[in-house]
Amino acid sequence: MAKQGFITTYTAGGRFDAPFFPTLTEPFIKGIRIVVNKNDAFVTNTYTITKKSELISIAIACDRYDDSDNWDLIVKGKAIVESVYTKELPEGLFLMVAHPLKSGDIVELRYKNNSGRSKNVYINYQFLIGKE
Template sequence: MTKRQIINANSQFTVAELSGGRLSWPFFPSKIKPFVKGFCLEVPGISGVHRMTYSPPMDAELLSVAVGASRYDSKDNWSVEINGERFIESIYTKDLPEGMYLMVVKPVLTGDEMKFVFDNQSGEPKEVWFNYQFLID
């Protein structure tokens, strides 16, 4: 990756340039093999937060999270954490499956704790299906 300094009248910042016809990591992944891990979270008819934890058995780069549910309510929402850092927060469910594509790849190391958090504000029972889309070596 080549970098050059651009000096503005008020500030200085670094610009990443295209090298070899592609963007630099983390805007473009460094791994090449797709790996998708899917889950089904059984949510009882109780208001509150429900969690499912996953620790990948290999180093990976997270590209996106896809979510669908057997029942949708405008008050329900979901979040994702890695090692306690919440980086997807309070995404309210819509009446369709959805994907959250990240603007950069999110590195996930072997054994990191990924937590899907579903806040069942409606109190209605449902199944929530979600997939983590990764790239691995």
């Protein structure tokens, strides 16, 4: 009777290929504060990339949390996060893929203020960049 099963392998001393493993090495965090007024149905913030980088995660917090509020993240015109609802605590999202960016690319956060209440939204984009 033939043996059944599977073999597990890993890259010993090597690395995974991009985008599942970043290629740049220096951390860079860009913090942004968005003011949301009570009558704003949604607020869009755009951040223009100034140098070659890889977006690896985002952290978001609000000074007031409302159950119906949510947000999207668009990178280079493509939604990579859609309708994530705010929670009672700040939230960090590790993107699982290093999104490669070049100077001039746009990262856009759309905050949907379904509650209709004023608040401040705090965003940290975590990037890796090349050595200067």
